Amino acid sequence: MSITLARIHVSAYRVPIASPVATSFGVMQNRPAVFVRLEDSDGAFGWGEIFANWPAAGAEHRARLLVEDMADLLLGQRFDSAQDLFTQLTDKTHIRALQCDEWGPFRQVIAGLDTAMTDLEARRAGLPVARFLNPNAVQTVPCYASGIAIAQATDQVAESRSLGFSAFKVKVGFDHDRDRTLLRALGQSLGTGETLCADANQAWTLPEAERFVAACRGLPLGWLEEPLPADAPLTHWQALAAQCPIPLAGGENITGTGGFADAIATGVFGVLQPDIAKWGGFSGCWPVAQAIGSAGLRYCPHFLGGGIGLVASAHLLAAAGGDGLLEVDVNPNPLRDAFDPWQGAATRGTLTLPDAPGLNITDLPDEIAHFVSYSRDLHI
Ligand SMILES: [Mg+2]
Numbered sequence: 001m002s003i004t005l006a007r008i009h010v011s012a013y014r015v016p017i018a019s020p021v022a023t024s025f026g027v028m029q030n031r032p033a034v035f036v037r038l039e040d041s042d043g044a045f046g047w048g049e050i051f052a053n054w055p056a057a058g059a060e061h062r063a064r065l066l067v068e069d070m071a072d073l074l075l076g077q078r079f080d081s082a083q084d085l086f087t088q089l090t091d092k093t094h095i096r097a098l099q100c101d102e103w104g105p106f107r108q109v110i111a112g113l114d115t116a117m118t119d120l121e122a123r124r125a126g127l128p129v130a131r132f133l134n135p136n137a138v139q140t141v142p143c144y145a146s147g148i149a150i151a152q153a154t155d156q157v158a159e160s161r162s163l164g165f166s167a168f169k170v171k172v173g174f175d176h177d178r179d180r181t182l183l184r185a186l187g188q189s190l191g192t193g194e195t196l197c198a199d200a201n202q203a204w205t206l207p208e209a210e211r212f213v214a215a216c217r218g219l220p221l222g223w224l225e226e227p228l229p230a231d232a233p234l235t236h237w238q239a240l241a242a243q244c245p246i247p248l249a250g251g252e253n254i255t256g257t258g259g260f261a262d263a264i265a266t267g268v269f270g271v272l273q274p275d276i277a278k279w280g281g282f283s284g285c286w287p288v289a290q291a292i293g294s295a296g297l298r299y300c301p302h303f304l305g306g307g308i309g310l311v312a313s314a315h316l317l318a319a320a321g322g323d324g325l326l327e328v329d330v331n332p333n334p335l336r337d338a339f340d341p342w343q344g345a346a347t348r349g350t351l352t353l354p355d356a357p358g359l360n361i362t363d364l365p366d367e368i369a370h371f372v373s374y375s376r377d378l379h380i
Pocket of ligand 1: 201225252
């Protein structure tokens, strides 16, 4: 099959939020997202999302990068598949990215385009993306409540529990003593069958992480995420893993097939978390998800952005199967909630994917239109 791309639509969005979302590395003052739609010369289309969570200033930049510096590689061009588009774009933007050292923005735009192209292909095949990737994909994936600030965790965990979640991830890496005290209290308040995970967002040095791990001894944490910077020496990760009874998690700041192969080979991770909107789209992340499962590790897609990337992550997890959980940000974000993949389901603790083709997104929800900060429609 050959696909000629005839139209690209890309929009960047900004939503002001009442309560900023704090992480150990900085504060999200508003919620951005970048959505992209590809259409072929037959009128078939697909949707994707380009990573833009951080920094917020990068949302419009990524949309402009696509329009001004990458559209020439797409419009009127023929591709055999999403994989072909991914490979061609990665190759053809290599020198452009090298010239400006902007590997991230280029990778993220390519990831969103790959997601859109895979959606387009699955739609043409009349299959949900999960089953397009794997005929034996499961239909329902378990979900966990994410983005919970440790300082507000008592309220946010209770709210998440009322929505049907039984697994919760809190952000730590702020004040060491307060983090530990709150986490211990939270761990002791969990009900039967509930799970608590902690995410330090790369906050600590090895001695700081060791102190935290020692203080958490006896706490039944599901995983400890990014206790060290992703680029900390491997010896530091190995030293921490050797003394940590809690599985270590990471992957949102790892890119490339080789990067994930290396991460699997280190043996330090119990949980790996590629972000489909940050690198790879389906073409990059689906083989990685399979490799994670084959290595006996837990594949839990990372995602904290808008509605399209969330649904794409759910399809990837459904294709992968295994014991992974879907990350669901519980902070207010109309750019996610307007898509409502739960469609009034009784619980958000699981997400059941419909039988509809592709990602089951036809048009963007009307209610997000007034949050547009940049939008372009290009065609041949
Ligand atoms: Mg994280």
